[in-house]
Amino acid sequence: MSSPDLLSGLLQGNRRALARTITLLESQKKTHQQEARVLLEHILPHTGNAFRIGISGTPGVGKSTFIETFGLHLIGQGLKVAVLAVDPSSAVSGGSILADKTRMERLSSRPEAFIRPSPSAGVLGGVALHTREVMLACEAAGFDVILIETVGVGQSETVVSRLTDVFVLLTLPNAGDDLQAVKRGIMEVVDLILINKADLLPEEANLTQVQLESALRLQQSLAKVLQISALQGTHMEKVWSHLKSWQAQHQAQILHRRQVQQEAWFEDHLKALVWQQFLEQVNPERWASLREQTRTGKMDPVSAAHLLLEDTHGEKHLPENH
Numbered sequence: 001m002s003s004p005d006l007l008s009g010l011l012q013g014n015r016r017a018l019a020r021t022i023t024l025l026e027s028q029k030k031t032h033q034q035e036a037r038v039l040l041e042h043i044l045p046h047t048g049n050a051f052r053i054g055i056s057g058t059p060g061v062g063k064s065t066f067i068e069t070f071g072l073h074l075i076g077q078g079l080k081v082a083v084l085a086v087d088p089s090s091a092v093s094g095g096s097i098l099a100d101k102t103r104m105e106r107l108s109s110r111p112e113a114f115i116r117p118s119p120s121a122g123v124l125g126g127v128a129l130h131t132r133e134v135m136l137a138c139e140a141a142g143f144d145v146i147l148i149e150t151v152g153v154g155q156s157e158t159v160v161s162r163l164t165d166v167f168v169l170l171t172l173p174n175a176g177d178d179l180q181a182v183k184r185g186i187m188e189v190v191d192l193i194l195i196n197k198a199d200l201l202p203e204e205a206n207l208t209q210v211q212l213e214s215a216l217r218l219q220q221s222l223a224k225v226l227q228i229s230a231l232q233g234t235h236m237e238k239v240w241s242h243l244k245s246w247q248a249q250h251q252a253q254i255l256h257r258r259q260v261q262q263e264a265w266f267e268d269h270l271k272a273l274v275w276q277q278f279l280e281q282v283n284p285e286r287w288a289s290l291r292e293q294t295r296t297g298k299m300d301p302v303s304a305a306h307l308l309l310e311d312t313h314g315e316k317h318l319p320e321n322h
């Protein structure tokens with residue numbers, strides 16, 4: 001597929017074109033990266049129209065189950081749903097995502113849904129940067145809602161808040177840790193808390209809701225708390241209508257978040273480019289030798305880092321081949 005064909009296929013929502021675009025965006029090859037950049041430039045004017053929803057929570061809380069049920073609910077409303085997974089911690093993600101695809105079997109078999117695992121940690125600029133590009137490709141392909149799933153550890157919450165309009169936390173009827181986190185004010189980014197598995201422990205779910213609501217009030221947070229059962233599919237419409245009215249009421253805040261995210265994107269990309277340039281210019285033997293010297297205590301790491309950078313810059317100033 002040539003680039004113009006790829007772009008027009010993508011804009012028509014062709015899945016093969018979307019898959020090919022993502023492969024290109026994630027490619028480590030220099031020639032692909034050039035092509036990807038041009039493509040991204042053409043994609044950008046067609047992005048920004050989706051509702052970007054971040055979903056986080058501890059392992060086993062029911063994120064995948066929720067995404068499947070909620071995703072199917074959205075499809076039932078005539079929407080197209082893309083699911084992206086972010087796992088900033090790891091190379092380990094591969095396996096769990098495969099398992100997830102089988103778990104989200106009903107959703108992944110629908111033509112209105114697209115499920116994309118986390119890219120490998122080795123991609124240029126890391127997982128967050130790539131997830132953003134994949135998200136934009138999905139928007140250009142006409143997806144209306146982007147669900148970005150992460151495991152709830154501090155770092156991934158930050159990653160998700162760098163990408164999404166709204167942040168949803170899934171918790172359990174007896175999850176004291178999340179309550180403590182809200183009480184200590186470290187849940188600043190959360191906009192909606194869903195107490196999942198309310199079918200199992202209805203009384204605890206009620207109590208947790210009261211506790212969470214009062215903790216949020218004390219933190220002057222406007223976040224809302226709802227009870228759901230992802231497994232039984234209860235209250236999916238309530239969740240969606242809450243999110244839609246949240247979106248309508250927070251237009252200015254969403255715009256502001258997106259502006260901050262654009263700036264962070266620029267910075268992240270710049271850092272990635274500088275690092276890539278460094279890797280291309282560095283003398284690997286010199287690097288290995290300095291690493292060995294720091295390991296054995298012959299040189300202190302700070303001086304070694306400065307030395308390597310100076311050497312590398314030195315090489316950059318050598319006459320170029322033009």
Ligand SMILES: Nc1nc2c(ncn2[C@@H]2O[C@H](COP(=O)(O)OP(=O)(O)OP(=O)(O)O)[C@@H](O)[C@H]2O)c(=O)[nH]1
Binds near residue numbers: 057065198200229230
């Ligand atoms: N009873 C009940 N079980 C649920 C509910 N939601 C999820 N489960 C079960 O909880 C288990 C874990 O659900 P997952 O959706 O895989 O959880 P997850 O948060 O995606 O887990 P990780 O991907 O490992 O982080 C599964 O056995 C689900 O069937 C619910 O609302 N009620």
Ligand SMILES: [Mg+2]
Binds near residue numbers: 063064100
């Ligand atoms: Mg999961």
